[in-house]
Amino acid sequence: MNFVFKTNLLLFLVLSTPIKLLAQKKSIDKPRILISTDIGGTDPDDNQSMIHLLMYANEFQIEGLVSTSFQTGTTKNIFEMIDLYEKDLPKLKLHAPNLPSPEDLRAVTKQGTTKEAPFKGYRNSSIGSDWIIKCARKQSDQPLWVLVWGGIEDVAQALHDAPEIEDKIRVYWIGGPNKKWGANAYAYIAENHPNLWIIENNATYRGWFMDSESPKDLKANAFFENHIKNVGHMGTDFRNYYEGRIKMGDTPSLAYVMNGNPDDPTTESWGGEFVKINHSSRTIFEGKSTIADTVKAYGIQEWRFRGPELDIPKDSVCFTMEISNQVWPGYYIGNGIYATRYSSKKPETASYKTSSAIPELNGHTGQYVSIKPWPGKKDKDDYDLGSNWFGDRPDEDLFLKDQQGAKTISKHREMFLMDWAKRWEWLQN
Structure with missing residues (x-):
């Protein structure tokens, strides 16, 4: 087949493909994500991260919003955030018409476990863990990114109940204090699923909100005052969490698949840079x-x-x-x-x-x-771990105080915050 014929054939196929199918392919190319969140618990930073997620929701295929809280959080807390998003949606859609409908987001909101795993590392299936399995089993050329903002219990339960999904998911876990509460579930995964593809972010995430090296206008309080305060319904609500001071310690998981090469955690991204580890x-x-x-x-x-x-x-x-x-x-x-x-x-x-x-x-x-x-x-x-387990960079020059790897995120602070500021501008008119 000569070059001219192949070129003409390709042009014919493109021109003859229905616009609807092209749009579907573009949608399919968006990363598939499922969020597991402890929103409504003792740390309100998940509310901040949920607002950030909803403002960028057109960039992803959101397949699940799973509530996994061991305190007072339930799906009710997720629905409350979707309600705010719905009120701001008309203005947001003027700039991002492909933002998902509130109905679609509510349909994928599921209740996960409300209890820590016992010593064996798993308990009983939940609606949330079953939903992880269902999403992971979908026929797709892409992996399912499971972004864990709290306990990793529902992931451990899903792997226990359907071990074959191990190679269909990629996990980015905000560990640290969540690992402290979820030590049993973590131990189960590390011992029984060492070949899981996972980024275990125990300290790097702190570079998102440790702003000691930031200029004054990008510090946590200043950013709220300059870009979020009283802007739309979500901006008005934002003050209820840390009085508007930016924390959003779970947002690096989302930022990781937003900017950079998510297939290679050892390269730079807004969500951090990591190193492959062979043991935990x-x-x-x-x-x-x-x-x-x-x-x-x-x-x-x-x-x-x-x-x-x-x-x-x-x-x-x-x-x-x-x-x-x-x-x-x-x-x-x-x-x-x-x-x-x-x-x-x-x-x-x-x-x-x-x-x-x-x-x-x-x-x-x-x-x-x-x-x-x-x-x-x-x-x-x-x-002992397999070849797809990644952790915080141990280099001394990448620590922020005693937080390992945090500078791999803080170095991008101006870029990711100012990108977000543009979206807040959409709500100002």
């Missing part, structure tokens, strides 16, 4: 730990205590461990062994104390020191 740090204490015990920040810490062999189901809660004024459940894992997991959200020195009606488990005290960088040198207890 874990330390198992057989009994107490002391101030002499050093662990990796963001790693999994697991304490195991011996007690009576009871005729009770595994994963029964039999003791609690208080760390830094927060209380964590401890479980019976069988054969007279009781255990709890924890993950420090930053480098720290901390103390713990156990409480239980079982004498052998009551009153244990100890300490530990967590250090940077993560995951550090490989140790015997670490989880």
Whole structure:
């Protein structure tokens, strides 16, 4: 087939393709995303991130908005944000006519789990975890990007219930404090699905809101005053979260697929730059730990205590461990062994104390020191990972204070904030 004939044939095919089909192909090329959010919980930054998502919704195929909160959050909190979006939509559509309808967004809003995973790492399926499976199983040339803004429990449940979806999804998880609360679900994934494609962002995300290096007009309070304050219904609502001060710690997951090459996490993007890791740090204490015990920040810490062999189901809660004024459940894992997991959200020195009606488990005290960088040198207890697991850059010059890799996001602050400012201008007229 000569060049002229091929060229004419290609031109004929393009001209003869219905406009509707071309539009559909353009839509299909948009990244497929599913958000798992703990909106409505104790940290209102998810509300800020949801407003940002809705203002950029024309850039994606939004296949799911899953509520996964262990406090008070439910789908009601997502619907409230969609209601605000609906009021601002007429002005937004003048500039972005392909923004999704509020009805379509409500249709993909699903309730996920409302409980942390027990020691085994999964519990029962939820509407949200089933929705992840359904979306992942769709016939598509693209992966499903699962952007996790809170606990990773629904992802762990979906992988447990349908392990074949492992190679159909790509996960970007805002870890750190979420890993602390979701240590059991994380442990399940790391141990049973080490080949999952995942960006584990434990500290890099903080570059989105740590504005110590920003010029005055781009600092968190100034940006609100200059671009968001009283602009549209979403801008008016924005003040309700941190009095308008920009945090949006989950937004880097969205920004990652917005700008850069999402197929390669080792390259620059608005959502950070990451390094491939082949292990995830874990330390198992057989009994107490002391101030002499050093662990990796963001790693999994697991304490195991011996007690009576009871005729009770595994994963029964039999003791609690208080760390830094927060209380964590401890479980019976069988054969007279009781255990709890924890993950420090930053480098720290901390103390713990156990409480239980079982004498052998009551009153244990100890300490530990967590250090940077993560995951550090490989140790015997670490989880072995496959070739598609990525973590925060460990380079010292990329830290913001003690936050690993944060400068890989903060360096783009002017670009991503001013791009967002243009969208706020759409609502000013």
